[in-house]
Amino acid sequence: MGSDDYGKERALIEIRGLGKSFVGQDNETVEALRDVNLDVGENEFLTVLGPSGCGKTTLLKTIAGLIPWNDGDIRIDGTPVRGPGPDRSMVFQNFALLPWATVLDNVAFGLRMRGVGRAEREERARSLIAMVGLSGFETKRPGELSGGMQQRVGLARALAMRPRVLLMDEPFGAVDEQTRRLLQEELLSIWEEHRMTVVFITHSMEEAVLLGDRVVLMSARPGRISEIVPVPLERPRSSDVGALERSGQYVEITAYLWDRLRDMHEEHRPSKVAG
Amino acid sequence: MTAAFRAGPRPARRPDVLRRLAGASLPYQLLTFTVFAAGWELYARGWGGLLIPTFTETVAATVELLGSAELWRAMYVSNQALVLGFGIAVVVGVPAGIVLGRFRLLERFADVYLNILLVTPMAAIIPLLMMSVGFGLASRVILVTIFSIVMVVVNSRTGVRQVDPSLIEMARSFGASERQIWTRVLLPGALPAIMTGIRLGVGRAVTGMVIVELLMVSTALGGLILEYRGLFKAPLLYGTIVIILAEALLLISVARWGERRLTRWAQTTTARNAR
Structure with a gap:
């Protein structure tokens, strides 16, 4: 699936051919990102989902301008990213x-x-x-x-x-389940009131679907975009999250994402013969 | 007496004075000190002879010394070396430790010297110092510095290294300059350890101050000790030592108080982690 099927609003973040590798502990080269192409629309809420080690945090940090990359190009509103800027701000997993x-x-x-x-x-x-x-x-x-x-x-x-772009790196990963749900609802209602572009990294399928306009599915080794799944659930969603989670569409998309994630995990299980 | 076994809510207990006393450490310190003083008094009366004064004699001599001009002149001279030497240790040691903590390459050069400073019996350096610098204030200052600077350097280095790297990344993501990272993240983060280094350094500085006067130049407090020893004035000898100990305790308490005041946050964090 292409990355440009989000034609409703113009792209604020454009990522073209992004590649990033680094030298790991045993002097081997780890390819964290390979040929990542992604457009994020103005005021879009984009969630990025994938198994651990798929480079989703690396992707976020390159957009933030915190780490350099090897190939490709990232532009915010047409301007190439050269480092951190006041147009982007970040929320960290460990709060920082x-x-x-x-x-x-x-x-x-x-x-x-x-x-x-x-x-x-x-x-x-x-x-x-x-x-x-x-x-x-x-x-x-x-x-x-x-x-x-x-x-x-x-x-x-x-x-x-x-900020024009809010970058969130598994922000609710370190809090308990009940707190997480409250924070998700609050983030939704804040975002519904003050729209901005959000790139939200998560490893939770439910969270990805609940929050996102689209879910970017990434796969590991090398980290690349495997699929972009639109989430056509109605907004505003913060008013009745419970009803939303019981809706057929929500269940269907979550199940689909899990199928895809499970395939990824199986691919990387050496003992399993494909097919 | 059935009230004690009654089920259900009990009236809240009044704060128990005895229990609060048991919680503080001062009563225990007073208790051990009383036992120590009594043991000393008994031993000195029974088997002490000329060389070991009784506890009461020592207290009397201490009071006498505190009223004598000779002691205060000695205190003044000795503390000149302490203030200057320890001042240099802090002014040089804190920045040195911070730089070593931040730049690993420099540390490779400096590590061996720090280890030497840590393990060398300092008394061995004194003859070298005398030969190269002479008997004046300078060599006493240098010795105090050498004695105390290691604690300051090593703890400052640890402090900088303990600062959470994600805080530095966070600061950069919000556009902090290198200077702001130092002043707003690294230094405040290292402050608790720096203060610990200063407290430990004070103790070593007092040691250095006395040792140099005992072994190298018999002036001031060290000179008094040697003089009273030569004249077999045991109570005055002990009294001088008591005064030196009291000064060391006072300085360390002041340092600890400063440490607590400046770094209350670090104590709440550790208390939380310990729970």
Whole structure:
């Protein structure tokens, strides 16, 4: 399946022929990404799903401009990516909060790095803290917060930059199931209100389908896009997630993704004879 | 007495004074000190003779010394070397440790010297120092520095290395410059370990201060010790040592207090991890 069947809105992120390899521990070359072609539309919510080692995090970090790549080209709104930029901000799997800084200072961190003055960055940080439901916790430090609250701080810090592209690296992978569901619903309702382009890495099929407009399925060794699956579920989805999860379409797409993922796992099982 | 076995909710206990005392460490320290002092007193009265003063004699001599100008002059001279020497150790050692922690190549060069500093019996260096620098303040300062700098360097290095790499990546993703990464991530992250190095270094600095005066130049506090020994003034000899110990304890307590104040976040984090 091609990558350009998302014709509804114009592409904000264009990735062409992206290849990335690095030298592994035993001096062997690991091909993390091979010939990745992908367009992400303006205000699209794109989820990226794949087995571990498929290069999905590497893909995200190249878009973020955090790591260099070997072949190909990444453009944001026509401009080639040369490093991190204020148009993109990232939410990390392990939260990556400064343990010595308060919630307020953590949320304002990115603004501070970009040279926003104290009064303005604190005002913006406070409104974002309110948006993620952490009002009253401004002076707490990350060590005093639960995992779910810590990731709300991480989300607020990213949103405070008012990015065009929000890059999320398995952001809810390190929190418990119930917290994850709450965070998913909140992310949906925030995104429905303040639309932006989201690239969301996950290893959960349910999460990929619940959140995404399309699901990019990646396969491992080398990491490449194996298929892009559209998710034609109606939006807004945050109002009744339960009904959505019981709908035939949701069940069907999730089952399809699992079939494909299982095939990938079997391919890599040496004892199994194909067919 | 049936009340004690009654089922159901019990009234909350009043905070028990005895239990709170048992939780603090001061009562235990006082207890061991009392036992120690009593044992000393008994032993010195029974078998002490000329060379071992009793505990009460030592206390009296300490009080006498604290009122004498001679002691305070000695304290002043000795502490000149301590302040200068330890000051140099901190000013040189903290940046050195930080740089070594960040740049692995430099560390390969420096490692062997740090190990030498860690294991060499420092007293062996004293004759070398005397020959090359002389008997003045300079060699006492140098010796204090040599004694204490290792603790500062090694702990600062560890501190920088312990900073979570994902925090550096996070800072870069928000556009932090190399300088901002140092001032906003690496230094605050390394601060707890740096403070630990300073606390441990203070103890070694006091050791260095006394040893150099005992072995090299019999001035100041070390000179007093040698003088009282020569004159068989055992209580005054012991009193001088008590005062030196008290100073060391005081300095370490101040360092520990500073460490706690500056790095409260690190303690809440470790407490959380320990749970």
